[in-house]
Amino acid sequence: MTDTSSPESRADVAIAHDYLTQRGGAEKVVLALQRAFPKAPIYTTLYQPETTYPEFAASTIVTSPLNRIPLLRRSHRLALPFLAWAAGRTRVDAKHTIVSSSGWAHGFPTTGSKIVYCYSPARWLYQRDAYLGTSKVTLTSVALRVLSPFLKRWDRRASRSATKYFAISTVVQRRIQETYGIDSEVLPAPHSVDMTIPQEPVDLGPLEEQQGLYLCISRLLPYKNVDVVIEAFNVLGLPLVVVGAGPEERRLSALAGPNVVMVKDLTDGQIQWLYARSIAVVSSSYEDFGLTPIEGATHGKPSIVLRWGGFLDTILEDRTGVYFDEPTPEALSAAVTRFQASTWDEETIRRHADLFTEEHFARRLRDEIDRLDAASDRGTGMTS
Structure with missing residues (x-):
């Protein structure tokens, strides 16, 4: 009203x-x-x-x-x-x-x-x-x-x-x-994750059958550095889903390779579906807090994030996520490689989310x- x-x-x-x-x-x-x-x-x-x-x-x-x-x-x-x-x-x-x-x-x-x-x-x-x-x-x-x-x-x-x-x-x-x-x-x-909400599938086009999706949820603004994430995954060739809208949308869509799908205006049920099917949450943003790694953690999912700002308060290094030190495709790519070589305990990650x-x-x-x-x-x- x-x-x-x-x-x-x-x-x-x-x-x-x-x-x-x-x-x-x-x-x-x-x-x-x-x-x-x-x-x-x-x-x-x-x-x-x-x-x-x-x-x-x-x-x-x-x-x-x-x-x-x-x-x-x-x-x-x-x-x-x-x-x-x-x-x-x-x-x-x-x-x-x-x-x-x-x-x-x-x-x-x-x-x-x-x-x-x-x-x-x-x-x-x-x-x-x-x-x-x-x-x-x-x-x-x-x-x-x-x-x-x-x-x-x-x-x-x-x-x-x-x-x-x-x-x-x-x-x-x-x-x-x-x-x-x-x-x-x-x-x-x-975090406001309601695990009782029914999950709703998202049309991911060419990534529909892919396993181990990486997930980037962000407003498409310059300081969010979503271009860094897309460029890194273009080189890595790993499946990436970018969720968000904003003034950078057209430029980022043109930048995205065939392994990157961009979606927006999703329901909470669709977001839950993506978290559940992701392997990790990724962000290269200058974030004052950074809510998406906590939301991902409620599903037991680790994060790969820029060592900056609010992420320093919410991510336990090598326990709930991996840091990289500068917002460049090269630094993020190296962090993804370290992430893949690590073992992650979903229960530890979920317990950390309970603090928020x-x-x-x-x-x-x-x-x-x-x-x-x-x-x-x-x-x-x-x-x-």
Whole structure:
């Protein structure tokens, strides 16, 4: 259910998120938050039901004025220069607001406490070339460069409005301190794998009869380095399935060899089917957390990942996965060779995935809300 105005009565807990226009790890976290706080309305700048997870249709979703423009709902990147304005006009009326943010939702005005769960300080401001790519000049990239000084002031001011900051990983924790001067607490994102969901087959074309598939699930963005994965597997000749969509899709499709199949817009049941039939999850991404290796681990599948960022928090080297040190086809190919020469214990990998459950995630947030309520009752305010 979508609503363009605030709910009639003040919520005890509300959820805020940048935009609900795609399917990815951040949106899975919002669904986990909704399950933890089922009565909480979700505030967001843009909502496009057809391109995000269908489970949001059962939620109360409050959108910004920008949501009235269909073009921006279909392509949130076109809205980037306007999202600070939209965030400032998305007022959340709740006793506690849990903010799922990669750069916009932490700027929503709130009437109560603001608990920010941060995936990263805004990539579009502080890692702009990696986020947007440098291959071509677009109106969005030009607008962001012009507006960057204003947006950085807005972003840092928005960060200071938070009551409490959580970081998705230690690398993001350091980035929050460097960017905002804020001490944050690391709270790993939960996996939301439901093993009871019926598996649904995926049409893999020429790979239909192949055994030992390698699986890369990623948004097709420049910093995800999916081209490195494709180029490595082109040389290795091993079967690779790439799941995802994004602005790099056409270029990557042209790059893919006959042993690489690219698919998108899959259901949870289809994703489960692919995990179950894979031999390993592969990623060359500069990932702030990296949810797919944890999802693969619930199926007992190891990972082959770049030694960077959030992967350092979630992969046990040579026990649940293999690292490679630079995002190049040569380094990844060597890692695949090491992986093939190793023996993997599925039960060890599954036990590791159990450390990243929704129950642990929700319990820490409920504890924080209880702490803030207790501090308010004592009249000591709501500071972290």
